[in-house]
Each structure stands twice: as C-alpha cells, then as structure tokens.
Amino acid sequence: xxxxxPHTPSIQANEEEARILPSGEKEFFFDVSTSDLEINMGPxxxxxxxxxxxxLRTDGELVTGAQPHLGYLHRCAEKIGENVxxxxxxxxxxxxxxxxxxxxxxxxxxxxxxxxxDLEIPRRATLLRTICAELNRIASHLIAYGTxxxxxxxxxxxxxxxxxxxxxxxxxxxxxxxxxTYSYIRIGGVFNDAPPGWLKEVGSFCDVFxxxxxxxxxxxxxxxxxxxxxxxxxxxxxxxAYDFGLTGPMLxxxxxxxxxxxxxxxxxYQEIWDAGVYQIPVGRGEQGTLGDCWDRFYVRVQEMxxxxxxxxxxxxxxxxxxxxxxxxxxxxxPAGEGYVGIxxxxxxxxHYVHSDGGKVAVRxxxxxPSFVNLAVLEDLMPRTLLADSVAIIGSTDIVVGETDR
Amino acid sequence: xxxxxxxQGSVMGTPHTGGNFISRLLDWVGPPEWVPGWLLVLTTIGxxxxxxxxxxxxxxxxxxxxxxxxxxxxxxxxxxMYAGGWHGWAQTIADGxxxxxxxxxxxxxxxxxxxxxxxxxxxxxxxxxLAALPFSYDWYFARMDLGIFTILALxxxxxxxxxxxxWASNSKWSLxxxxxxxxxxxxxxxxxGISLLCPLMTLGxxxxxxxxxxQATLFGYDCGMGWAVFTNPFNIAAxxxxxxAALAETKRAPFDLPEAESELVAxxxxxxxxxxWSFFFMEEYAAMFLMSVVGSVFFFGGFESPATAxxxxxxxxxxxxxxxxxxxxxxxxxxxxVFLMMWLRWTLPRVRIDQVMTMGYKYLTPLALxxxxxxxxxxxxxxxxxxx
Numbered sequence: 158x159x160x161x162x163p164h165t166p167s168i169q170a171n172e173e174e175a176r177i178l179p180s181g182e183k184e185f186f187f188d189v190s191t192s193d194l195e196i197n198m199g200p201x202x203x204x205x206x207x208x209x210x211x212x213l214r215t216d217g218e219l220v221t222g223a224q225p226h227l228g229y230l231h232r233c234a235e236k237i238g239e240n241v242x243x244x245x246x247x248x249x250x251x252x253x254x255x256x257x258x259x260x261x262x263x264x265x266x267x268x269x270x271x272x273x274x275d276l277e278i279p280r281r282a283t284l285l286r287t288i289c290a291e292l293n294r295i296a297s298h299l300i301a302y303g304t305x306x307x308x309x310x311x312x313x314x315x316x317x318x319x320x321x322x323x324x325x326x327x328x329x330x331x332x333x334x335x336x337x338t339y340s341y342i343r344i345g346g347v348f349n350d351a352p353p354g355w356l357k358e359v360g361s362f363c364d365v366f367x368x369x370x371x372x373x374x375x376x377x378x379x380x381x382x383x384x385x386x387x388x389x390x391x392x393x394x395x396x397x398a399y400d401f402g403l404t405g406p407m408l409x410x411x412x413x414x415x416x417x418x419x420x421x422x423x424x425x426y427q428e429i430w431d432a433g434v435y436q437i438p439v440g441r442g443e444q445g446t447l448g449d450c451w452d453r454f455y456v457r458v459q460e461m462x463x464x465x466x467x468x469x470x471x472x473x474x475x476x477x478x479x480x481x482x483x484x485x486x487x488x489x490x491p492a493g494e495g496y497v498g499i500x501x502x503x504x505x506x507x508h509y510v511h512s513d514g515g516k517v518a519v520r521x522x523x524x525x526p527s528f529v530n531l532a533v534l535e536d537l538m539p540r541t542l543l544a545d546s547v548a549i550i551g552s553t554d555i556v557v558g559e560t561d562r
Numbered sequence: 563x564x565x566x567x568x569x570q571g572s573v574m575g576t577p578h579t580g581g582n583f584i585s586r587l588l589d590w591v592g593p594p595e596w597v598p599g600w601l602l603v604l605t606t607i608g609x610x611x612x613x614x615x616x617x618x619x620x621x622x623x624x625x626x627x628x629x630x631x632x633x634x635x636x637x638x639x640x641x642x643m644y645a646g647g648w649h650g651w652a653q654t655i656a657d658g659x660x661x662x663x664x665x666x667x668x669x670x671x672x673x674x675x676x677x678x679x680x681x682x683x684x685x686x687x688x689x690x691x692l693a694a695l696p697f698s699y700d701w702y703f704a705r706m707d708l709g710i711f712t713i714l715a716l717x718x719x720x721x722x723x724x725x726x727x728x729w730a731s732n733s734k735w736s737l738x739x740x741x742x743x744x745x746x747x748x749x750x751x752x753x754x755g756i757s758l759l760c761p762l763m764t765l766g767x768x769x770x771x772x773x774x775x776x777q778a779t780l781f782g783y784d785c786g787m788g789w790a791v792f793t794n795p796f797n798i799a800a801x802x803x804x805x806x807a808a809l810a811e812t813k814r815a816p817f818d819l820p821e822a823e824s825e826l827v828a829x830x831x832x833x834x835x836x837x838x839w840s841f842f843f844m845e846e847y848a849a850m851f852l853m854s855v856v857g858s859v860f861f862f863g864g865f866e867s868p869a870t871a872x873x874x875x876x877x878x879x880x881x882x883x884x885x886x887x888x889x890x891x892x893x894x895x896x897x898x899x900v901f902l903m904m905w906l907r908w909t910l911p912r913v914r915i916d917q918v919m920t921m922g923y924k925y926l927t928p929l930a931l932x933x934x935x936x937x938x939x940x941x942x943x944x945x946x947x948x949x950x
Contacts, residue, residue, distance in 0.1 A: 196734045204824050217741075218915050308824050310815060310912025316637035382816060382911045543738070544914045547825050 207557030238521025346481030388445030405504025410453030684723030739829025749922035774864030786871030854899025
C-alpha cells in the first residue's frame with residue numbers, strides 16, 4: 158500500500174501500451190488518471206460482517222488495492238484455553254464462530270477425546286452430535302445466504318432465511334436451553350438427551366425445509382440481477398485455492414471435491430457416506446467462470462439440502478441409549494498432543510491440544526477457517542469495482558469472531 | 563407587465579382559465595378594497611406554500627408508513643403494529659417527533675453553509691415540482707401550459723442538493739454517493755425525457771390538465787378509458803422505459819446506488835441525522851409520488867376513469883364532488899405506482915454502477931428514440947385513418 162508512485166497526468170494517447178482487441182480494433186490507454194483515494198471500509202461498515210477493517214485504495218469506483226486489518230474482536234481465546242480446565246474452555250469455543258457453535262464444540266471435544274483412548278462415546282451421543290452439527294450447518298448457511306443477499310442489496314431473502322433459522326434455534330433451545338452459544342456437546346458425549354418428541358420435530362423441520370429451499374432458490378440464487386452481480390467476480394482458480402489453503406465452501410466453490418466429512422472422517426460420517434446418503438456439492442461454473450462468487454454461494458445453498466439428508470439418515474438409525482460416556486467431574490487428560498480438524502460450515506476448524514496429564518491444557522491452538530479464507534481477499538479485491546469488493550467479502554462468508562478469536 | 567403582476571397572473575390564474583383554487587378562495591372571502599395588491603399576492607403565495615408543505619408532509623408520511631407495511635408483509639413480518647393502535651398508523655408521526663428532537667449535528671470539517679443548504683435545496687426542488695401538479699381539473703396551484711417541462715426541470719434540481727450534501731459532508735462515503743447520483747441522473751434524464759415524448763405526441767400537449775382531458779375518449783366514445791397506453795402500443799414500451807428511468811431518478815432500488823447501504827454505509831446521507839436527514843427522506847417519497855403521478859397522467863389517463871366519465875354523462879362535472887373524484891383517481895393511481903416501486907425495491911437486488919450506466923446509455927436511450935420514431939409513424943397513420 159505504500160509503493161504508490163507520484164503520478165503526472167498527461168493527455169496523450171500512449172501508443173506503446175495500445176492493445177489490439179479481439180475485434181481487431183486498437184485500444185488506447187489515455188494516460189489520464191486521478192489520484193487514488195484511501196478509504197477505510199470498516200470497522201463499522203455494514204458489509205464487513207462484524208468489526209473488520211479493509212483499507213481500500215480506490216480510483217473512482219475502481220478498487221486498486223485492499224488490505225484487511227484484523228484484531229478488533231480479539232478475546233485471547235487460545236490463551237484462555239491454557240488457563241482454564243478442559244471442560245471450562247468449552248463455552249469459549251462457542252464464541253469464536255458464533256454462528257456454528259455446535260460445530261465448534263464438536264471440534265474441541267473431538268480433539269480432547271483424541272487424547273483419551275479409554276473414553277468410549279455412546280452411539281446415541283454421536284448421532285445427536287451429528288444431527289446438531291448438521292442443523293447448525295443449515296442455520297449458519299442460512300445466515301450466509303441472507304447476508305449475502307443484503308450485501309448485494311436484496312433485503313427480503315434475509316427474512317426468509319431467518320424464518321427457518323428461527324425454527325432451528327427453537328429446536329436447539331429445546332435441547333440445550335440456549336439459542337446461540339450452546340455448549341451442548343461435551344467431552345465424552347452430549348450434555349443431555351433430547352427431550353421427548355424432539356427428534357420427531359426435527360423430522361418435520363426437514364420436510365418443511367426442503368419445500369422452503371425452493372423459495373430461496375427462486376428468490377435469490379437464480380435471480381437475474383443477482384447472477385449478473387456475482388458471476389465472474391472474485392474468481393479463485395484451483396491453484397489459487399490450494400495456495401491460500403482455503404477450505405470449506407471456498408475451496409469447493411473452485412471445483413475442488415474435498416470435504417473433511419468424507420476425506421478425513423470423524424464421528425460417524427464414514428458410515429453415513431458409505432450409506433450413500435449425501436453428496437458433496439462443488440462449484441461447476443454454471444453461471445460464469447469456475448470459482449466465482451456465485452459458485453461459492455451456490456455450494457453453500459446446496460449444502461443445506463445435503464445436510465437435511467444427513468439429518469434424515471441419523472433420525473432413522475438413532476436408538477435409545479446413553480448420551481455421555483464415563484467422564485469424571487474434573488477431567489484429567491493423559492499427556493500427549495492431538496489435532497482434529499472438522500468440517501465447519503466455513504471450512505476446516507482445527508483444534509490442536511497439548512496436555513501434560515493435568516487439569517489444564519499446556520497449549521490450545523485453533524486453526525480458524527475464516528482467518529485462513531480471509532487471506533485471499535487481498536488478492537481478489539484489486540481491479541474490481543467497489544460494489545464487487547463488497548460482493549467478494551460477502552462470498553468469503555467470514556465471521557469476525559473467528560478470525561480474531 | 564410588472565413582476566408582481568406576472569406572479570399574480572400565474573398564481574391567481576388568468577381570467578380565461580377561471581383561476582386556481584386559492585384565487586377562488588380569495589374571491590369567496592372577498593377582501594376589502596383597501597388591501598393592497600402585493601399583500602394579496604403574498605397571501606396567496608403563503609397559503610399555497612402552506613397547502614403544499616402540508617400535502618408533501620402528508621404524502622411522505624403516508625408513504626413511509628405504507629413502505630413499512632408493504633416491506634413487512636413481503637418479508638413475512640407485520641411492520642409497525644403498536645403506535646396509534648390500528649396497524650401502527652401513527653408510527654411515522656412518532657418517528658417524525660423523534661427526528662425533530664434529535665441533536666442537530668454537523669460534523670467537524672463539514673462545509674457548514676453547504677451542509678445546511680443541501681436539504682433545503684433538495685426539498686425546495688421537489689416542492690416546486692409538486693406545485694406544478696394539478697390535483698383536479700379545477701384544483702391546481704398554477705395552470706402551466708408547459709407543466710411537464712417545469713416538473714422535469716425542478717425535479718432535477720434535487721440532484722444539485724444531493725451532490726452538495728455529499729461534498730459538504732467531508733466524508734469519503736458521502737462523496738461516493740454524490741458522484742454516483744450525478745452520474746446516474748445524467749444517464750437517466752435522457753431516456754426519461756425521450757420516453758415521455760411518446761405520450762406527448764399521442765396527446766399533443768405539454769400541459770398535465772390537457773393531457774388528462776385528451777385521454778377521456780376511446781374511439782370517440784367518452785368512457786374515461788382513452789389512456790395513452792390503450793391508444794398506442796408503443797406507449798407501453800415507452801412507459802416501461804419511463805418507469806425504469808423514474809426509479810433511477812428517484813434513487814429507488816434496484817437503482818439506489820447513491821445510498822447503497824451495504825456498499826457506501828449510507829452514501830450521501832452518511833453524515834446526516836435528525837430532521838435534516840428526514841428532509842432527504844421526505845424528498846425521496848415525494849419524488850416517488852411525483853414520478854408515479856406524472857406516469858399516470860401521461861400514460862394512464864390522469865384524472866380519467868370510468869367514474870369521471872359517468873359523472874360527466876350525468877352532467878355533474880364542475881361540482882366539488884367531481885373534483886374530489888378526480889383527485890381520488892389521481893391519488894389512487896399515484897399510490898399504485900408508489901406501491902409498484904416498493905414492490906420492486908423489496909424484491910430485487912441492487913445493480914452495479916457499470917450495469918446502470920450500460921443500461922441507461924446503451925439500451926434505454928436508443929430504445930426510447932425508437933419508441934419516439936414508431937409513435938410518430940403510428941400517430942401519423944392514426945390521424946390519416948381517422949381524418950380519411
């Protein structure tokens with residue numbers, strides 16, 4: 158951002174830089190330009206989805222440089238993990254990606270459980286975890302769907318998405334008492350069993366949601382104005398996606414068929430995949446270039462339907478039984494190191510935990526998908542229009558609580 | 563003719579038109595001989611401005627409430643439900659009081675006089691444009707033979723206010739909003755004006771009153787349904803162009819780029835708050851109503867509907883009831899247009915600035931010109947057939 162050369166405008170056609178267009182015409186670059194404008198998008202800006210700041214360098218409507226600045230929501234989550242007991246840290250995991258708290262709980266619990274080989278997790282607990290994780294994925298993608306509509310300027314899809322999200326939150330409230338920060342999934346299982354009739358209600362939610370999904374599709378996904386705004390914008394090629402270490406819908410939007418639920422299975426996802434229940438949606442460049450904003454967005458929208466299929470399978474096979482393994486009140490984790498990465502709605506959420514056999518972790522490190530996915534902004538945003546840069550930020554679907562932790 | 567006489571002539575009406583309703587009110591009151599002429603002129607202007615301000619406020623307040631209800635019902639909500647009791651009818655009044663009582667803030671580094679002047683210019687422009695609007699065959703502030711020119715010219719002055727607001731705010735987001743507004747309005751004034759030429763050719767008048775009167779007869783039969791869109795198919799295409807351009811002119815979604823709250827925070831409104839902000843808000847709703855009424859006058863018959871035709875057939879035209887029916891018809895048509903604008907806003911995403919420019923210059927302007935050409939041919943043929 159600092160190496161901007163002083164510019165002396167001159168009004169003469171620059172013959173050397175003239176390019177031959179495909180039509181055979183000669184294009185001239187007139188060497189006239191205004192000075193760049195430096196402008197802060199954020200920390201309080203409607204498009205940054207929280208408190209992120211992007212320092213933009215613009216030439217009129219054209220963005221010539223972008224630099225994301227983080228840290229406005231830093232709460233020392235990892236350091237806290239080294240100072241509180243194993244179980245006490247669990248509520249903190251809710252708070253980094255507050256839109257997918259169930260998945261965060263699972264990620265941390267699995268990482269701790271990986272150090273406890275003697276601990277056996279009941280099957281009902283695993284299935285309840287899967288149901289909650291997938292419902293949470295739908296809720297999270299509904300927010301992604303709605304807020305992306307807001308970024309593009311469509312208000313109504315947001316409310317449609319919240320209508321169904323509200324039901325999911327009510328379901329979670331019934332099972333654990335909280336609507337946003339659940340702490341429902343515990344080390345060794347889940348906090349308590351589902352209340353009577355809960356699984357049935359989840360089933361009826363699945364039926365209704367599949368109908369409503371068509372509404373989302375018609376209202377926004379194939380809306381002509383929306384498609385015109387998001388196709389061919391912010392194209393991430395396959396190589397670029399690998400280079401930046403992107404995961405989740407960001408990676409699949411570029412056409413890479415990679416999902417941790419299938420490729421590095423945890424819990425009972427292997428069994429569900431083998432049962433042939435769900436597919437992994439990948440971007441196919443249907444509306445424009447492969448890996449554009451629309452592809453990433455559509456991958457998320459399709460994933461909601463796949464999650465419904467997983468929930469349906471779990472509801473079929475679930476049986477009565479214990480919901481938590483034999484876990485003491487004060488957990489002492491055997492010495493060792495463990496890393497478990499899970500497929501969060503936003504990508505690979507990795508927890509690295511290091512124990513010396515005591516009540517408190519020695520090191521607790523989080524690989525946050527939003528943080529890694531965010532890095533690509535700096536390369537995507539230059540040479541786009543100001544409105545496109547908003548579309549690009551929206552398509553990365555970051556949660557600032559997670560980038561900063 | 564002195565200036566005052568000119569003002570008196572235009573405001574109070576000339577003898578052959580019968581005068582507008584303020585001058586008739588004065589006739590009815592019958593001011594004594596010793597009251598000087600200039601005082602009468604000032605009084606009429608004062609009463610006219612008073613009525614106009616009240617009218618604009620009323621339209622804006624109703625439109626805001628309507629927008630909240632319409633958007634609410636589109637989005638599976640109810641909208642305001644508590645203020646005032648019945649469906650939150652008093653919500654806008656409560657909002658207005660709140661906005662009036664808010665702290666009057668002018669940001670540090672703002673160009674104070676311009677910052678202060680911008681809302682006034684915006685509101686003044688729209689007041690002026692609305693003053694040229696007739697509300698019935700008998701009720702108007704000023705009888706203007708070039709009414710549509712006046713409306714378009716005065717309506718465009720709001721752009722100056724918006725650009726001024728954006729510049730004076732000393733905020734980069736505001737400046738962006740102002741530049742977008744300028745670019746957008748320049749691009750869409752052209753198709754707006756050209757598309758209006760089609761009904762102007764069909765009706766053969768620039769006056770809103772005469773335009774309405776022209777649309778009374780369909781195939782020589784006075785049924786109140788001889789609307790411009792029914793007598794000439796190219797007027798339908800012209801109306802679509804007019805409507806898109808009107809959306810862009812009034813900064814309504816999907817052309818709300820000057821505000822673009824997800825891109826530019828609030829565009830040119832970023833630094834405005836309280837009552838100053840509400841002036842811009844009022845302007846937006848008044849402009850929506852104005853554009854809808856202009857559209858209905860030149861494309862959809864204005865005051866004309868089967869109801870007015872029936873009253874004419876019954877020989878009750880010229881009464882107050884007839885004027886009221888005319889007023890009601892126009893207001894209903896106007897708010898139908900406002901509803902259409904709201905419906906579009908809460909359904910469509912926002913378009914991008916390059917798409918806005920492309921659409922304006924590359925598609926709408928040539929299409930509008932084509933419409934004018936085809937309308938000319940159609941009208942020529944129609945007159946040739948009708949006159950043998």
